[in-house]
Amino acid sequence: MMYFEEALRVLVANKLRTFLTTIGLIIGVFAVISIEVLGHSMAGSISETLGALADNSFVIFPGSFQGNFARAAMRLSDLSNIVATVPNVSTAVPLGGQRELVRYGHNVGRFTLSSDSNPPFANLPLAYGRYLSDDDIVDASDVAILSWRAYQRLFPGGGDPSGTSIYAGTHRYVVIGVLGQPRQGLLNVSFGGDISIPWTTYVREYVRGDRIFAARFTVRDASTIPETEVGVINRIRELRKVGKDVRYQTFDKGAFTGSVNGVFSAVTILVALIGAVSLVVAGIGVMNIMLVSITERTREIGTRKAIGARRGQILLQFFIEAALLSSFGCFVGMALGLITGAAINSIFIVKLTGYTAPPPYAQALTITLAFVAVVTLAFGSYPAYRAASLDPIEALRYE
Amino acid sequence: MSNPRAIDLAQISKTYKTGSLEVPALQGVDLVVERGEYVAIMGPSGSGKSTLMNIIGCLDRATSGTYRLDGEDVSHLDDNALAAIRLRKLGFVFQGFNLLGRTDAANNVALPLFYAGINVRERRRRALAMLTEVGLAERAHHKPSELSGGQQQRVAIARALVNDPAVLLADEPTGNLDTKTSAELMRLFDDLHGGGRTIIMVTHDENVARYARRIVRLLDGRIVADQPVATSPSFTSF
Numbered sequence: 001m002m003y004f005e006e007a008l009r010v011l012v013a014n015k016l017r018t019f020l021t022t023i024g025l026i027i028g029v030f031a032v033i034s035i036e037v038l039g040h041s042m043a044g045s046i047s048e049t050l051g052a053l054a055d056n057s058f059v060i061f062p063g064s065f066q067g068n069f070a071r072a073a074m075r076l077s078d079l080s081n082i083v084a085t086v087p088n089v090s091t092a093v094p095l096g097g098q099r100e101l102v103r104y105g106h107n108v109g110r111f112t113l114s115s116d117s118n119p120p121f122a123n124l125p126l127a128y129g130r131y132l133s134d135d136d137i138v139d140a141s142d143v144a145i146l147s148w149r150a151y152q153r154l155f156p157g158g159g160d161p162s163g164t165s166i167y168a169g170t171h172r173y174v175v176i177g178v179l180g181q182p183r184q185g186l187l188n189v190s191f192g193g194d195i196s197i198p199w200t201t202y203v204r205e206y207v208r209g210d211r212i213f214a215a216r217f218t219v220r221d222a223s224t225i226p227e228t229e230v231g232v233i234n235r236i237r238e239l240r241k242v243g244k245d246v247r248y249q250t251f252d253k254g255a256f257t258g259s260v261n262g263v264f265s266a267v268t269i270l271v272a273l274i275g276a277v278s279l280v281v282a283g284i285g286v287m288n289i290m291l292v293s294i295t296e297r298t299r300e301i302g303t304r305k306a307i308g309a310r311r312g313q314i315l316l317q318f319f320i321e322a323a324l325l326s327s328f329g330c331f332v333g334m335a336l337g338l339i340t341g342a343a344i345n346s347i348f349i350v351k352l353t354g355y356t357a358p359p360p361y362a363q364a365l366t367i368t369l370a371f372v373a374v375v376t377l378a379f380g381s382y383p384a385y386r387a388a389s390l391d392p393i394e395a396l397r398y399e
Numbered sequence: 400m401s402n403p404r405a406i407d408l409a410q411i412s413k414t415y416k417t418g419s420l421e422v423p424a425l426q427g428v429d430l431v432v433e434r435g436e437y438v439a440i441m442g443p444s445g446s447g448k449s450t451l452m453n454i455i456g457c458l459d460r461a462t463s464g465t466y467r468l469d470g471e472d473v474s475h476l477d478d479n480a481l482a483a484i485r486l487r488k489l490g491f492v493f494q495g496f497n498l499l500g501r502t503d504a505a506n507n508v509a510l511p512l513f514y515a516g517i518n519v520r521e522r523r524r525r526a527l528a529m530l531t532e533v534g535l536a537e538r539a540h541h542k543p544s545e546l547s548g549g550q551q552q553r554v555a556i557a558r559a560l561v562n563d564p565a566v567l568l569a570d571e572p573t574g575n576l577d578t579k580t581s582a583e584l585m586r587l588f589d590d591l592h593g594g595g596r597t598i599i600m601v602t603h604d605e606n607v608a609r610y611a612r613r614i615v616r617l618l619d620g621r622i623v624a625d626q627p628v629a630t631s632p633s634f635t636s637f
Binding site: 002006009010013299300302303304305306307308309310311312313392393396 | 453456458459478479482483484485486487489491493495497499501502510511513514515519558562
């Protein structure tokens with residue numbers, strides 16, 4: 001393809017000019033791509049953290065900062081009613097935590113005992129032992145599953161603690177399992193408490209009266225969690241005989257993921273804005289240098305026209321030159337962006353969280369090609385059109 | 400038409416408009432050039448010879464009159480159609496050579512073939528054949544800056560002839576060359592004429608014009624003389 005060869009020759013012959021013209025594009029694409037790479041791995045590491053949450057459950061608790069907080073509190077008896085009446089709800093368990101001084105031998109720590117059920121609230125892998133069984137729940141057994149943090153504190157010597165007894169206050173629990181170390185995400189949140197015990201045991205030992213703070217519901221169909229949440233809240237209002245003024249809050253993986261994604265789409269919009277600004281600035285540079293190039297080569301264009309080049313052929317030649325110029329800038333920018341993004345990623349995010357995301361090559365390529373297309377079309381068209389419209393006689397006479 | 404005339408201009412007029420002012424550049428020019436002729440067009444500046452050259456070269460259209468090039472009426476064609484005519488039927492040689500500086504001789508010569516959509520192998524073959532014809536085969540891969548003025552003009556002539564045009568148009572072809580090189584170039588034109596090419600050359604240099612077989616003189620937009628050159632050109636007249 002002769003157009004490409006000629007365009008390449010022009011750009012190579014003016015190396016410094018080509019470089020200076022494309023530096024705006026290089027920086028623009030570089031910025032967008034490197035932020036894209038970082039955002040990609042941040043989002044990845046956060047969704048990895050969220051992965052520890054069970055997909056098919058949600059939590060409901062009275063909204064804070066309302067005067068009728070006491071009226072809003074759910075009753076233990078409400079839960080079985082909800083399971084029986086609200087479609088899609090399969091289980092409902094009270095949720096709560098109790099701070100206790102926990103002791104094993106001489107090792108002591110203050111930990112939260114939290115109610116859990118089968119399947120567990122957080123789907124973390126087991127390091128030792130087993131999860132709570134249905135029998136544990138039904139029997140309200142005095143068994144406990146330790147988080148990795150509690151395990152390290154109480155059993156600094158390591159080893160499988162299954163079967164050993166620990167004391168929470170004066171109450172004795174038999175350790176049946178240890179949860180694995182959670183992947184540390186960028187969001188430093190942990191789901192569930194330090195030590196999980198059957199919710200039935202929790203109610204027996206720590207709930208005074210019938211009131212519970214929060215409840216966790218599991219559903220049969222995870223795709224209709226938002227609708228089910230509304231159903232449950234309405235049912236709670238009926239049971240508590242309260243109006244719409246009493247508010248309840250929900251927490252589920254989908255909504256949480258959604259709000260995290262919201263933050264990232266805001267970042268994405270910001271990046272797009274930066275990109276758009278640098279695109280315009282760089283594009284004007286490209287247009288400017290193309291116009292200079294065309295003025296310099298007026299006689300050449302006249303000669304080509306005299307020889308018999310049609311308008312379209314001249315247009316295409318300068319269009320391809322603009323495309324090549326912007327491709328050069330954009331792809332150099334992309335390469336630098338990918339390298340820099342990957343470097344920052346491995347220094348900070350991978351070291352911090354242990355999470356390695358594959359670089360978003362497809363997105364990077366798409367962004368780069370979009371830049372090339374926009375710059376070429378928006379800023380290469382006019383110079384090419386000017387070149388094609390030159391009058392051959394005037395152009396040949398141009399000194 | 401079994402054997403059309405190379406150039407047939409009938410009552411060609413050209414008027415330039417500058418605001419309300421109308422400047423006549425050509426006024427009713429009739430000119431016929433048969434195939435194989437070698438014609439020089441002469442005249443002082445402002446005589447209209449550049450305008451005539453531009454019209455013959457299909458770079459410009461006459462205000463009135465009819466122009467048949469190689470039997471084809473090109474008086475009313477649009478820009479793209481004129482470009483196609485230039486590509487197929489005309490070859491240009493300019494005073495300043497007008498070669499592409501970044502491109503070697505062979506690719507310069509091949510340029511019209513590229514615009515004609517001929518494939519790269521055929522382009523190369525024909526460009527080399529043409530360079531051989533002008534005696535520059537061994538310089539095919541040199542850039543214009545590596546060639547002398549005379550060599551550059553010969554590359555330009557090869558480029559003008561590579562598409563086998565009906566007419567070779569030369570605008571002051573020796574204007575940038577010294578006398579010795581000019582004489583060499585004129586010998587090349589002589590050879591081309593001998594080979595049957597139709598050549599029209601615009602010049603203000605009598606010595607150069609005498610190499611042609613016929614001299615057409617313009618003054619104030621009209622042909623004032625149209626005579627064959629009596630004697631054969633002498634190479635020592637420079």
